[in-house]
Structures are given as C-alpha cells and as structure tokens.
Amino acid sequence: MDRRYGLTDMALAKADGYHLGARDPRTHPAKMPAIPTGTELKVLVGPERAAPAHTPLPPSSAELSVHGKRVPSLGCAGVANSELMGAKSPGGSAGDVPGNSDLVQDLNGKSFRVSMKDARVRAAFRTWSACMSEAGYRYADTMTVMADHRFQGKTSTPLEVRVATADVACKKRTNLVGVWFGVETAYQKDLIRKNESALAGVLKSKNAQLSVAAAANSAHSGNPAHSADPARSADPARAAR
Known part of the structure; x- marks a missing residue:
C-alpha cells in the first residue's frame, strides 16, 4: 500500500x-469517463436496470436488440460478471464482484490496525x-x-x-x-x-476468474465482428452506435 x-x-x-x-x-x-445513457446504458446493464427507479416497464421492453443482436436481460456487464463469478469460476457466485475478496481486504486492514496498537x-x-x-x-x-x-x-x-x-x-x-x-x-x-484454508479458496477463485477473462480476451482478440455484438462485446457502448 x-x-x-x-x-x-x-x-x-x-x-x-x-x-x-x-x-x-x-x-x-x-477525468471521469462519460456515463452511458439511453441504448448504450441498456446494452451495458440490461433494460430493467437502465430504467429510472420505480418505473414499471411494459413486457415488450424486456426484449432489446441492437444491430440484430438480442441484448441479454442482465446486459453485457451482467453476463460478463456472471461468467467470471458464476458456474465458470469454481466456488464462485453470480452475485459476487470480480476481483474482490472481503477476506483479503479485512485481513490487510486488521494487521495494520493491530500493529499500530x-x-x-x-x-x-x-x-x-x-x-x-x-x-x-x-x-x-x-x-x-x-x-x-x-x-x-x-x-x-x-x-x-x-x-x-x-x-x-x-x-x-x-x-x-x-x-x-x-x-x-x-x-x-x-x-x-x-486463515490458510479460506485464503486458498480465494486464490483458487481468483485464478479461475483470470483464466475465464484470459480465454475471453483470447477468443475475441482481433475479431472485427465482435465489436458489433452487444451480447459479447468488451465495449458494449460502442455496439449501440
């Protein structure tokens, strides 16, 4: 640190x-990056999450297509998160945050606080x-x-x-x-x-995330058609343009 x-x-x-x-x-x-809006936001996070709070959506709005490609309900970010933290990452959960480990952060802070005393x-x-x-x-x-x-x-x-x-x-x-x-x-x-056992699990999960991410990057590297696919694009905002 x-x-x-x-x-x-x-x-x-x-x-x-x-x-x-x-x-x-x-x-x-x-410099803060521009915040996506409209279709770009829907592609990124999904139609439901992109809607203003407390705004009911008609059934038809749950389906969104861009350039002939159906946008997944969770958006491109949601799909990427699920792939990194879900079934493709042993021990992972789709609700987790990629790259995050509360245990490691907690231990890091604890050692510092205890050492000061x-x-x-x-x-x-x-x-x-x-x-x-x-x-x-x-x-x-x-x-x-x-x-x-x-x-x-x-x-x-x-x-x-x-x-x-x-x-x-x-x-x-x-x-x-x-x-x-x-x-x-x-x-x-x-x-x-x-915490050796728990940390070993964290390391296993992190390595699995990196493996999934590396495979995705390798699969789409240099593929010009990929940028036009909002369901798989590394930059979903561009797919909506």
Missing part, C-alpha cells in the same frame, strides 16, 4: 511535502515523536502529521515541506518503519496461517 507507514522518501518530501506531485487528485483531478510500535512512535519535538514539531504519530489540516491544501507549503523532511529524517533515525514493518509482518503471517 502506498505510504502505508507514512511518507518515507526524502526526495518526495523535499519536492512536495505530503502531497503526491503529479499523482495528487487535488491538483490533477482524474502493538507496544513495540507504540514505543517506536514515542521515539519518533521525541525526534520530531527536537526539530520543533509536535505530533503523536505518523498518521497525525499527514492529517494536519494545514497540509490539506491544493499545493504544499514551505512549512509542510520542512515538517515532511523532518518526519522522514526522524523515521530513518529511529528505525520506525523497520520496527513497524517487522511487527506487522509477524501479525500478517499469523493471520495467513489462521
């Missing part, structure tokens, strides 16, 4: 404080905090310094850069990251051991 233990790169600290440079959404907001990490925080105090800055831990309201503007400030460079220097001086990483790694290994 990016900056899991706070800012650790001195060059980045000197250049932009706690900001993310060209990656910072405050100064370089991501560990006595060894708390002691390292105190040593780091004392180092920061010597530099003229008072913070309890690395999370509070990054959350300082003075450093949340669109661009970094001279004060932010000074604090960030002191932060990184103190991390190195006190070996905070080394201690924290070692402690959390031990917790992670213990969680993996306790």
Whole structure:
C-alpha cells in the first residue's frame, strides 16, 4: 500500500511535502469517463436496470436488440460478471464482484490496525515523536502529521515541506518503519496461517476468474465482428452506435 507507514522518501518530501506531485487528485483531478445513457446504458446493464427507479416497464421492453443482436436481460456487464463469478469460476457466485475478496481486504486492514496498537510500535512512535519535538514539531504519530489540516491544501507549503523532511529524517533515525514493518509482518503471517484454508479458496477463485477473462480476451482478440455484438462485446457502448 502506498505510504502505508507514512511518507518515507526524502526526495518526495523535499519536492512536495505530503502531497503526491503529479499523482495528487487535488491538483490533477482524474477525468471521469462519460456515463452511458439511453441504448448504450441498456446494452451495458440490461433494460430493467437502465430504467429510472420505480418505473414499471411494459413486457415488450424486456426484449432489446441492437444491430440484430438480442441484448441479454442482465446486459453485457451482467453476463460478463456472471461468467467470471458464476458456474465458470469454481466456488464462485453470480452475485459476487470480480476481483474482490472481503477476506483479503479485512485481513490487510486488521494487521495494520493491530500493529499500530502493538507496544513495540507504540514505543517506536514515542521515539519518533521525541525526534520530531527536537526539530520543533509536535505530533503523536505518523498518521497525525499527514492529517494536519494545514497540509490539506491544493499545493504544499514551505512549512509542510520542512515538517515532511523532518518526519522522514526522524523515521530513518529511529528505525520506525523497520520496527513497524517487522511487527506487522509477524501479525500478517499469523493471520495467513489462521486463515490458510479460506485464503486458498480465494486464490483458487481468483485464478479461475483470470483464466475465464484470459480465454475471453483470447477468443475475441482481433475479431472485427465482435465489436458489433452487444451480447459479447468488451465495449458494449460502442455496439449501440
């Protein structure tokens, strides 16, 4: 995880404080793709899901064809999701989300939260905090310094850069990251051991999803007729044009 233990790169600290440079959404907001509407939306999610909430649909509306191809009731996205998570993926369910695993995310968050409360990490925080105090800055831990309201503007400030460079220097001086990483790694290994069977199932499901996706990509790669088929297209919005 990016900056899991706070800012650790001195060059980045000197250049932009706690900001993310060209990656910072405050100064370089991501361009949102156009939201499909009308027929494009129906092709993507199916006629029923594309209808406004609480709008009853006449029976004929459940059937939709584009370029002579019938659009499945779940739409192209629904079919793709079902193929990835349903019968073609052992242990999968059509209601699941491709690529998602709550267990893995939960364990990832748990190891981080538990490690922050560990006595060894708390002691390292105190040593780091004392180092920061010597530099003229008072913070309890690395999370509070990054959350300082003075450093949340669109661009970094001279004060932010000074604090960030002191932060990184103190991390190195006190070996905070080394201690924290070692402690959390031990917790992670213990969680993996306790959840080995469940994680093996997650890995099996993920590999099955990747296999189905690779087969679909391989089958349709370089096939010009594929883009005209809304029931199978990798880009269903184009099929409606």
